[in-house]
Amino acid sequence: MFSRTAVLVAGIVALLPWALAVAVLLALAGVLGYAWLRSRSLSWRAADLEARVADQTRELRRTLDELQRAHDELEVANERLEELSLKDALTGVANRRRLQLALEDEWARSRRSRSPLAFALLDLDHFKMLNDTRGHSEGDRCLQMVARFLSGSLGRHADLVARYGGEEFAILLPETDLDGALLVAEQLREGIEELEIRVTASLGVASLIPAPGQKLEDLIEAADRALYRAKSDGRNRVCAASGPRQVGSSKVATTGA
Numbered sequence: 001m002f003s004r005t006a007v008l009v010a011g012i013v014a015l016l017p018w019a020l021a022v023a024v025l026l027a028l029a030g031v032l033g034y035a036w037l038r039s040r041s042l043s044w045r046a047a048d049l050e051a052r053v054a055d056q057t058r059e060l061r062r063t064l065d066e067l068q069r070a071h072d073e074l075e076v077a078n079e080r081l082e083e084l085s086l087k088d089a090l091t092g093v094a095n096r097r098r099l100q101l102a103l104e105d106e107w108a109r110s111r112r113s114r115s116p117l118a119f120a121l122l123d124l125d126h127f128k129m130l131n132d133t134r135g136h137s138e139g140d141r142c143l144q145m146v147a148r149f150l151s152g153s154l155g156r157h158a159d160l161v162a163r164y165g166g167e168e169f170a171i172l173l174p175e176t177d178l179d180g181a182l183l184v185a186e187q188l189r190e191g192i193e194e195l196e197i198r199v200t201a202s203l204g205v206a207s208l209i210p211a212p213g214q215k216l217e218d219l220i221e222a223a224d225r226a227l228y229r230a231k232s233d234g235r236n237r238v239c240a241a242s243g244p245r246q247v248g249s250s251k252v253a254t255t256g257a
Contacts, residue, residue, distance in 0.1 A: 088163040090140060091147035099162035099170055103216055106158070106174045111210040118173035118181035118207035119219050121227040122150075122188065125200045125235040127167035142197045143167065149191055154184075178207040178240055185238045193236065200236035202227060 086098035094102070103119070110117040124130075124146065131139040143163075150161040150169060160172040171188070173181050185203045192201045204227025206219055226241035233239070 088147075091144050091163050093147045093151055093169070094160055094162035096162065096164065099160065099164070099172065102160050102162075102172055103220075106172060107210060107216045107219070110174065114209055115175045116177045116207050116209050117219065118176040118178065118184075118205065119223045120171040120173070120181060120185050120203050120205045121164060121223045122169040122171065122185075122201050122203045123227055123231065124167040124192075125202055125231075127199070130199065142199055145195055145197055146192060146199070146201075149195060150188060153188055153191060173207075176207060178205065181205045181207045182238060182240055189236070189238055202230040202235045203238045204228065204230055204241060205238060206241040 086095060086101075087093070088095040106117055109115075124142070127139065127142070130142060146169070147161065147163065150171065154161060154171070154173075156174075158174045160170075162170045162172070164170040171184070173184060176184070182205055185205045189201050189203055192199065204223045204225065206222035206226060208214070208219055208222070222241035226239040230237050230239040
């Protein structure tokens with residue numbers, strides 16, 4: 001009995017290195033298997049994370065694109081609103097606000113460059129009678145037709161036509177002396193007289209080189225006084241707000257500034 005036990009123990013002892021090796025191999029295989037599974041799991045998680053990041057990046061780009069489009073549309077709308085705020089709704093020419101901005105800019109430029117700045121006020125003769133006899137719709141059509149004619153008659157980029165109020169228009173002519181402004185004004189008067197709407201116009205014209213102590217209002221008031229003289233003298237004529245000067249038309253008169 002004792003000998004059998006001894007033989008069994010001896011056998012087990014002889015097998016221990018192999019068992020240990022197998023155990024180590026199994027343990028190593030387990031570790032490697034776990035590491036492989038862990039690696040695969042991490043790879044899957046990394047791929048999923050990358051996919052999520054890619055989706056979020058695409059969504060962010062779409063959002064940024066939409067924001068940019070909205071910003072661009074807002075800028076266009078603001079520019080359009082600004083443009084509309086500087087135009088007369090009925091005639092499409094510049095309004096008083098746009099005229100005032102242009103007058104201030106050109107006055108400052110003329111002062112710096114010592115160049116003449118001309119300003120004319122135009123009033124349609126007997127416009128109230130036209131409204132009363134032909135109706136306001138015909139009066140509006142008259143204003144629109146005159147505005148188109150005035151805008152199309154001024155060829156320089158800096159020249160400006162504006163609706164001054166009611167049946168009055170203003171014409172701004174940078175770098176234009178009185179003689180030049182009178183010629184332009186007379187051409188405008190003659191052109192309006194030939195329009196199919198059968199209306200005439202009176203114009204007051206002033207031009208000056210800004211001097212120390214002078215204000216923009218001096219130019220406007222001079223043109224306004226000349227317009228008053230044109231209407232007082234019988235309408236359908238041009239009056240200049242300075243010393244005696246004549247251009248080639250009996251319709252042109254002068255008045256002292």
